[in-house]
Each structure stands twice: as C-alpha cells, then as structure tokens.
Amino acid sequence: MRTFLILICSVALACSAGAAQNDKKSKKQAQKNRQAQSTQYARPAAAPKKAAPKRYQPTSTASSYQKPKVRQGVNNQAYQSRSNVKAAKKSSQQAAARNAQAGRYATTKKTNQARQSVNNQVYQSRTNANTAKKRQQQIAAQNVQAGRYTNSAAYSKKSKQWKGNTASAAAYQSSAKKYKAQRFNLASNARPTKFNSVTFQQNRRIRGSQYWQGKNYWAFRNYSPVWHDRSWWHNHYNRVVFVYGGWYYWNAGWWYPAWGYAPNSYYAYDGPIYAYNSLPPDQVVANVQAALQAQGYYQGEVDGLLGPLTREAIASYQRDQGLYETAAVDQPTLESLGMT
Secondary structure (H helix, E strand, O other), X not given: OHHHHHHHHHHHHHHHHHHHHHHHHHHHHHHHHHHHHHHHXXXXXXXXXXXXXXXXXXXXXXXXXXXXXXXXXXXXXXXHXXXXXXXXXXXXXXXXXXXXXXXXHHHHHHHHHHHHHHHHHHHHHHHHHHHHHXXXXXXXXXXXXXXXXXXXXXXXXXXXXXXXXXXXXXXXXXXXXXXXXXXXXXXXXXXXXXOOOOOOOOOOOOOOHHHOOOHHHHHXXXXXXXOOXXXXXXXXXXXXXXXXXXXXXXXXXXEEEOOOOOOOOOOOOOOOEEOHHHOOHHHHHXXXXXXXXXXXXOOOOOOOOOOHHHHHHHHHHHHHHOOOOOOOOOHHHHHHOOOO
C-alpha cells in the first residue's frame, strides 16, 4: 500500500513538475512574444533617434540653411577674387600688348620717316645733279650757237631772260678779277620811251626793305619819296644831276630821284642807287648791266636805264649769290660783282 501511495505521489509530483515546467515554458514563450511584440512596435518610435547621414539631412530647419549660405558666400568671394585676378591679369596683358604694338608702330613710323627723308635727299640730290647737267648742256649748246662764253648763263622760259649760273658766278669771283669801271656813250639827254615812267607816291616805302638788315641797306629801309621845288633841292644838296629826263641828288654815297625839281620829270625807278666810283646814276647802271652781261645774267642793251629787265637780272643774280633781293644797285651786289 505504501508503495502504491509512493507511486501515486511520484506520479503526482511528476505531473505537477511537468505542469510547472509547461507553465514555465508558457510564461517564457509569452514573455518572448511580448518582447518581440514590443520590439516590433518600438522600432518606428526609435527611428528618429538614429542619426541620419549628412547628405540626407532635411533642409527645413533654420540651422540647415545657415551653413549652405555661409559656405556659398565664401565660395562667391573666392570666385570673385579669382575673377578679379584673372581680369586684372588679362587687362595687364592687353595693355602690354597695346603698348608693345604702339611702340612698334612709333618705331616703324620713325624708321619710315627717316627712310623717307633719306630717299627724298637722295632723290633731290639726283634731281639737282640731273638738272644741273642738263642745264650745262643747254648752256653749252646755246653758247656755241651764239658765240658766248661757255657755262656763263641759262635761259629762263618763264621770265624770258638769261639767268646766271651759280657755278659760273663762283668761278668768276674765285678768279679774283676786278671789274674796271667804264664810261659808256649813253643818250642820257633824251627822254626814254621804252619804259613808262614811275609815278610819285608820297610816304611810299620799299616793299620788303624792313627785312634787309645791315648798314648797307639803311638807304632802302629809310627811303620815302619827297616832293620839293628846284630851289629847295639846290639849297639842301650841292650835287644834283640830270639823267634821262629826271633829276637826281647825291646824299651820303647814294643817288635819289629829286621829285618836284622839274615838271614832267622821268624816272624809270623810284629808289636809291649806290653811287659807285663817283659815277652819275646812268653810268652806274650801265656798268652793272655790263658786269651782269659778262656773267650771263643780262642780255639786254647797255643803256644805263634801271628798267624792269635790268632789275630782274639784278634780282636773279642776288638770289643766286644769297643776297637780299633788292632788285636795285646796292653795295653788296657791286662787291659780289667785283666792282668795288
């Protein structure tokens, strides 16, 4: 009986232990289920706590906008700085290129100008040489035909007068020949008809005389025609001569027309005439005509009249000799002709 009871108790205890074990398993299973269920429902709530990558951070908050703005400003400043540097560098390069081009242009221009000047000088020199050669050939041919002295003169088509050659004039001077004063047989008592008489113009000044410097030209600078009667002239000047229908008075080495000395007086030229070798005005002019004729400047008649042809020949000679072109008889011209 005891054994039976013990067996029953053992079975009961075994059943009880099994039930307890099952109950424990059920509790563990329920607890696991609750934990799994709670974990399943807790994950969505815990998601915000998980740090998201920076590239996926939302941009809806104020702090998220601050950093891009600051970074963008820094980037803009850096870009602007680099742009300014590039622009300055480019501008500097362009300015340097322009300056270099301007320098080359200036150098080229100066070079071209210098080259042109040299070419002009060479051309002018060749032209002068060709002109002089051609002129000498023409003179030689004309002199052979007319029996004149070789290389003494050239003919001017414009003025229809013989012009002196500078080279021949220089040769004449270098020969140290002195022109000897002559006495010509002139018709000084007759009134000329080949040239019209000049008219009296009170207070007239010789044109261009203000530019003729030196004591040898004072007579031209100071000359102004004056009108007086015969007695006045005789009372003021002790030498008054009659030449070709007009009266001339002598004053300080010059001859001047004595306007008003006689009615209807004739003067081919109104101005001073240098009193060469104490000769009267007509003989002075005749000697100048002969001297110019010897050098080929004058081919007209030796008549002692200071008319347009003679004055043109004198002016041509003065121009070739580098003298003031007074177109009249003055001391520098006589000295150049070897007459003083």
